Amino acid sequence: MMTSPVGRSGVDAGAAPRQVSLRSVHVEQVLALLRSGPVSRAELGARTALSRATISSIVGDLIDQGIAVNLPPGPDRRAGSGRPAQAVALSQHRVRSVGVDFRLDGASVALADPLQQVTGTISRTHRRGLNWQDRTTIALEAIRTLCARHGVDLAAPQGIGVGVPGPVPLTPSGAPWRVMVHRLQDELAAPVYVDNNLRLSALAETIWSTRPGPASLLYFHLGRGIGGGVVIDGRLYRGATGSAGELGHVTVTENGPRCHCGKHGCLEQHAALPALLRRAGLTGDRRAVDQVAADPRLAGPLHDAAGLCGRVVGDALAALDICHVIVGGILAHVPDDTLTRFTDAARERLLPSIRGALQIRPSTLQDAGALGGLALVHHNTPVLQGYLVRASTSYESTQQSR
Amino acid sequence: MMTSPVGRSGVDAGAAPRQVSLRSVHVEQVLALLRSGPVSRAELGARTALSRATISSIVGDLIDQGIAVNLPPGPDRRAGSGRPAQAVALSQHRVRSVGVDFRLDGASVALADPLQQVTGTISRTHRRGLNWQDRTTIALEAIRTLCARHGVDLAAPQGIGVGVPGPVPLTPSGAPWRVMVHRLQDELAAPVYVDNNLRLSALAETIWSTRPGPASLLYFHLGRGIGGGVVIDGRLYRGATGSAGELGHVTVTENGPRCHCGKHGCLEQHAALPALLRRAGLTGDRRAVDQVAADPRLAGPLHDAAGLCGRVVGDALAALDICHVIVGGILAHVPDDTLTRFTDAARERLLPSIRGALQIRPSTLQDAGALGGLALVHHNTPVLQGYLVRASTSYESTQQSR
DSSP states (O other), X not given: OOOSSSEEOOOOTXXXXXXXXXXXXXXXXXXXXXXXSOEEHHHHHHHHTBOHHHHHHHHHHHHHTTSEEEOOOOGGGOOSSSSOOOEEEEOSSBOOEEEEEEETTEEEEEEEOTTOOEEEEEEEEOOTTOOHHHHHHHHHHHHHHHHHHHTOBOSXXXXXXXXXXXXXXXXXXXXXXXHHHHHHHHHHTSOEEXXXXXXXXXXXXXXXXXXXXXXXXXXXXXXXXXXXEEEETTEEEOOSSSOTTOOTTOBOSTTOOBOTTSOBSBHHHHHSHHHHHHHTTOTTOOOOHHHHHTOGGGHHHHHHHHHHHHHHXXXXXXXXXXOEEEEEEGGGTSOHHXXXXXXXXXXXXXXXXXXXXXXXXXOOOTTHHHHHHHHHHHHHSGGGTTTTSSOOSHHHHHHTTO | OOOSSSEEOOOOTTOHHHHOOHHHHHHHHHHHHHHTSOEEHHHHHHHHTBOHHHHHHHHHHHXXXXXXXXXXXXXXXXXXXXXXXXXXXXXXXXXXXXXXXXXXXXXXXXXXOTTOOEEEEEEEEOOTXXXXXXXXXXXXXXXXXXXXXXXXXXXXXXXXXXXXXXXXXXXXXXXXXHHHHHHHHHHHTSOEEEEEHHHHHHHHHHHHOSSOOOSSEEEEEESXXXXXXXXXXXXXXXXXXXXXXXXXTOBOSTTOOBOTTSOBSBHHHHHSHHXXXXXXXXXXXXXXXXXXXXXXXXXXXXXXXXXXXXXXXXXXXHHHTOOEEEEEEGGGTSOHHHHHHHHHHHHHTSOHXXXXXXXXXXXXXXXXXXXXXXXXXXXXXXXXXXXXSSOOSHHHHHGGGO
16 A cells, blocks of 8 residues: 555545545544553444454554554453453554654654654754755654654654655655655655645644644745645645645736746745845845844845735635634744734735634744654554544643653 | 534535544445445445444434335345345435525526435526525425426435525524525425535536546636635535635735725626626626627626636635636636636646646536535535545436436
8 A cells, every 4th residue: 555665645635535445444443442541352342333353353453563562461351251351552662653854954853652642852953955865864863862762662653754845746756855765764664755844834733733723724934935735624735736825936926027937926036035135135144034034134025025925825815715824934933013914914815704713823833844744644544544633732741751 | 413403514625534423434335335236234244344233223224214225035135044135225216315506596406316316407497586485485396396207205315405696604594595494494304404506516516527527626606796616625615714715805906996895806896797797888787697708798898807817716726726627607608718818817827737737617517506415415414425526427327317
């Protein structure tokens, strides 16, 4: 099932019901029961209405995969007369999924156990322009360090969800990060799922955002480029060509400057960081986005850009009928009045019905890309598709262990 | 489960996996097997891995509901030694779902049987402005006439999917058509699901379009107003407030004429039929949209409107990343060069990746709203959620029986 060298994020909204085999629905049901605590095979049968042979086969597979373990039969587990009823439990000492976010200047890693709890996260920085071979080495070291820190076993994870900068083509044969995919796959013996890291940040915001995240949201990121993602009902919505929610190339001026995409007057040509720096006479500036956001010389261009971005976001919200926006990159660090300019511009484009429900807030989640990678694995794994969809706040309690 | 007086279309994209109980997944599996022909209970058990008690209970319920029938045991059905293995089959003589489309000047009705085949459709016209009581009487008469024509039994259908013109509020307590909902519910003893009829047309296009319909599409309708709908992966996508794909109120001129929605410069104020007639000096014109489309006095305004509409549709396609558009209303009847103007304007707004895949075509489906009503029932019924999603062309073979 996962034989393709590069497993991609193919979980479009609504696709799940048709893709899930009945077997995987049954496995999911067994896993759901196991997540609430140790259970005997007989109880599993009684509570799922599945035949004894089916339960036995599913539990056997889970144990073979290291996801579940047989608990030693204790005296309290004995049935009335016969042999002891052995209970099955999920293992907390195995890594079930790995999330990796490759940024331009570093990598973040997150691990989750079979109970879907985030074991921990770790972050590394490196110089820009490092090759993919070295970046992969850094990520692998970070993964192993994190496993050692938490005393968890990395053998045969379910998958590795990876975020990369820039567009992720539908046929990634020529992608520069192919070497990374092959090495992670070979060294960790698990399928690798790749998606754009801003998209994964969007997914993470719905699941691990400190407030209970909205099930549907638009993530809008303003930086050296403009990117983002759409989550519909807890799942990443990619669209037909993988560009849903990519608003950088919406036309904002009919005869504007030519964009690298081939069109004219794209939002990115007017509002992304290079355009802002150019307008402020600061070309060559290589500072991080949070420093840039506070520069008074950029306040004017940024204020105008916020209005343009808000307008484009507003039109996208109208088409998608989504009420929640999370802004990342520069917009997560701008002064309040600039964010208000963005919000007002978006609001003006909306019907009163959506306008009243509009909520726009800056991203606050750390390691969002890596956390989104964990969700990507689960949404691509039939057995786990139902998990990590509009989940509870379980991550918050584990953040202390970082 | 369906106790609310007005069952609404609440099946958003991606919502299905969480809403489906395990029981309903099992029922769906049993129904899928029954759709391929008569099957014994033992075979059902062997092919679903469900326990004998579960199969027996599901089949019992289906028979009680009139969806399935016990076939008389013939000699060929006898097992080796024991009592005959009685086969179960779906009934083709029951109405499983009813679709009704209330237009301003008439109503269309469609029926489907438990095998999900469209039994037939029928259409009625009436004068504009008729009250909902009388419109409901006409629809009920049409339903009963259609049942009699095909010799099918209407008792206890699974549900009635109804399309109405205009927006369908999230809390429809003040909707003018409430009387219709209560009467259909009472007289047909089934839950009623209501949605906008253009949205239902969009849904019908993916399922019963003469070419195999695309799984995701934007339906754009230009008439006295501008409406439409979005289908994502075979399911109606409504959005947070039920206005996904409603593009009539996208701002196209910053300081344009005031719209009834409260905003300024909405597409509807520039491109819908009243605006076109006004520009051509033809106010008071009450002709049907197909007549209007051919009027040479409207050719100029219509050409301009097509460009504006295309621009708005293009931006929506970019945000949604959808490549298929079906145009209805006036745009389904315009000369080729006007449709080309629409298509070109949309194409210009798109990234090359989507642009290459763009397909725009006029709607050709008859009784689309009523057929969409059938799909609405199935998408709202847990047992049948998996059906009528990007379905085959089974409707074409039954169209002859109309």
